Amino acid sequence: MSRTTIVSAPGKVLLTGGYLVLDPKYTGLVIATSSRFYSVVRTQPVSSASQATAGRITVKAPQFNNATWEYAVSTGDGADVTVQPIASGNGKNKFVEIALQKTLALIQALKGQPQADSIIHQGSNLEIVIVGDNDFYSQRQALEALSLPATMASLGQLEPFAAQNTTLAAVHKTGLGSSAALITSLVTALLQHFELSPDLDLVHNMAQYVHCLAQGKVGSGFDVCSAVKGSQVYRRFDEQVLRTLMDKTLVTGQEILDTVRPSPSWTTQTTPIALPPLLRLVLADVDAGSDTPSFVGKVLKWRKDNPEAALAAWTKLNDYNSAVEHCLRSLSSFAAQDPDNYRMAIRSVMNGQTATPESKVDHISRALHELRNSLQNVRRAMKMMGQANDVPIEPDEQTRLLDACLEIPGVIGGGVPGAGGYDAIYLLILEPDDSATEASADSVIAEVEALWQGWKELSVCPLSSRADAGGLKVVRKLEDVKGLKKAVETAFS
Ligand SMILES: Nc1ncnc2c1ncn2[C@@H]1O[C@H](COP(=O)(O)OP(=O)(O)O)[C@@H](O)[C@H]1O
Numbered sequence: 001m002s003r004t005t006i007v008s009a010p011g012k013v014l015l016t017g018g019y020l021v022l023d024p025k026y027t028g029l030v031i032a033t034s035s036r037f038y039s040v041v042r043t044q045p046v047s048s049a050s051q052a053t054a055g056r057i058t059v060k061a062p063q064f065n066n067a068t069w070e071y072a073v074s075t076g077d078g079a080d081v082t083v084q085p086i087a088s089g090n091g092k093n094k095f096v097e098i099a100l101q102k103t104l105a106l107i108q109a110l111k112g113q114p115q116a117d118s119i120i121h122q123g124s125n126l127e128i129v130i131v132g133d134n135d136f137y138s139q140r141q142a143l144e145a146l147s148l149p150a151t152m153a154s155l156g157q158l159e160p161f162a163a164q165n166t167t168l169a170a171v172h173k174t175g176l177g178s179s180a181a182l183i184t185s186l187v188t189a190l191l192q193h194f195e196l197s198p199d200l201d202l203v204h205n206m207a208q209y210v211h212c213l214a215q216g217k218v219g220s221g222f223d224v225c226s227a228v229k230g231s232q233v234y235r236r237f238d239e240q241v242l243r244t245l246m247d248k249t250l251v252t253g254q255e256i257l258d259t260v261r262p263s264p265s266w267t268t269q270t271t272p273i274a275l276p277p278l279l280r281l282v283l284a285d286v287d288a289g290s291d292t293p294s295f296v297g298k299v300l301k302w303r304k305d306n307p308e309a310a311l312a313a314w315t316k317l318n319d320y321n322s323a324v325e326h327c328l329r330s331l332s333s334f335a336a337q338d339p340d341n342y343r344m345a346i347r348s349v350m351n352g353q354t355a356t357p358e359s360k361v362d363h364i365s366r367a368l369h370e371l372r373n374s375l376q377n378v379r380r381a382m383k384m385m386g387q388a389n390d391v392p393i394e395p396d397e398q399t400r401l402l403d404a405c406l407e408i409p410g411v412i413g414g415g416v417p418g419a420g421g422y423d424a425i426y427l428l429i430l431e432p433d434d435s436a437t438e439a440s441a442d443s444v445i446a447e448v449e450a451l452w453q454g455w456k457e458l459s460v461c462p463l464s465s466r467a468d469a470g471g472l473k474v475v476r477k478l479e480d481v482k483g484l485k486k487a488v489e490t491a492f493s
């Protein structure tokens with residue numbers, strides 16, 4: 001058997017900090033998801049008869065039609081490794097191509113070996129399979145085709161890494177950040193496959209560089225950072241750190257290494273955060289796309305043209321965002337200090353009881369109510385920001401949907417994640433851990449799902465993704481992830 005390396009990276013939901021996080025003065029609260037991308041890399045010896053095709057990389061994304069890309073690896077004129085796409089009818093995959101080119105160059109620099117042969121050993125090829133959990137792509141049509149209702153239970157019936165029956169270019173994404181999870185898992189899998197276990201910060205910096213280059217711009221990077229390090233309060237790096245590499249067409253592996261090696265120029269700040277126990281993140285894909293880059297352009301232009309009003313709006317929204325963080329942290333510490341009373345408080349809020357002032361759970365119930373208020377303040381401030389800019393950050397259709405969700409007992413709060421728009425919502429719901437509760441978490445979910453199924457104004461489909469604090473993971477073997485072995489073996493065969 002050839003050696004196989006498997007690395008996964010999670011998707012993300014930016015709960016608070018949309019737009020503000022583009023400025024390093026402010027932060028974003030990003031929750032990593034249970035939905036992950038997997039990059040599987042293996043070295044495959046080629047028979048002596050096919051030596052001419054050795055030194056190739058084949059990349060497959062088996063969930064999509066025509067999603068195979070081939071590359072030839074060579075040392076070119078100079079000493080640096082080059083990765084050239086071999087013409088195919090499938091079009092380019094800029095993200096994958098840049099990840100391969102730049103990561104192999106970095107590996108060469110890290111290993112200090114000048115020959116391409118030392119990267120892909122003579123007489124062998126590299127095979128790569130990339131798959132993403134179903135939640136990265138809208139499953140609405142798959143459910144309809146099987147005559148299944150749009151519920152989490154139905155999503156659980158779909159095959160893992162299901163074929164999307166369309167091309168990568170045409171697929172409807174759900175906003176969990178497929179390219180960041182893909183780049184992060186692929187860059188790390190390559191480093192790992194070549195027996196490099198670099199510092200997590202170097203991996204982070206490299207994944208940011210590759211992602212920025214593939215996107216053609218330096219974004220805030222919260223998606224890549226959470227793919228590497230999991231749920232966190234994120235403060236972005238100063239974009240100057242990548243300026244030279246971004247502006248240069250020919251970049252050597254050594255220059256990449258010099259830039260991505262951890263140093264004080266990388267000013268990223270990551271403060272881990274997790275949702276408090278018994279609070280569950282629920283996501284829905286709303287069937288109406290939004291064009292995030294055009295939102296960002298408009299909002300930033302307005303901020304530049306209206307510095308005073310923008311400063312006031314940014315400051316206020318930042319205060320609300322900080323209040324959300326504070327409530328989450330307080331609830332987590334209450335749960336750690338006094339788990340029994342914490343459980344009791346969750347139950348009493350769930351059952352609509354208001355705690356008496358002398359009750360031992362009152363401070364916990366109060367924190368839950370504060371969380372609800374803070375999330376509502378964030379929503380209102382985001383909506384106003386959109387109205388000032390003429391950008392539908394929380395359009396009226398989403399406002400009506402979210403308001404209806406918030407009427408359901410057990411729904412603590414919610415909003416439009418990230419840049420907002422029409423394409424998704426998130427909710428935080430209570431999830432008591434015992435059946436003694438009159439309204440159990442399952443019945444909250446059932447009520448939410450019933451509301452969504454009957455919702456006429458927008459088409460709302462749940463995602464099965466949950467919050468999951470973890471970042472990058474090296475998976476030991478294919479069997480450790482449900483459905484991965486089948487997906488990979490079918491692709492390789
Ligand atoms: N399963 C996959 N396999 C290979 N490449 C993928 C896959 N999913 C996404 N990509 C790459 O990521 C790009 C999508 O990036 P982008 O439009 O920025 O999406 P997102 O907003 O989800 O990050 C695709 O064009 C493709 O190059």
Ligand SMILES: C[C@@](O)(CCOP(=O)(O)OP(=O)(O)O)CC(=O)O
Nearest residue numbers: 014018019175177219220292418419
């Ligand atoms: C506006 C932003 O601050 C947040 C956008 O967050 P989303 O989660 O909406 O991002 P996409 O993955 O591009 O859909 C822009 C940024 O931080 O880059």
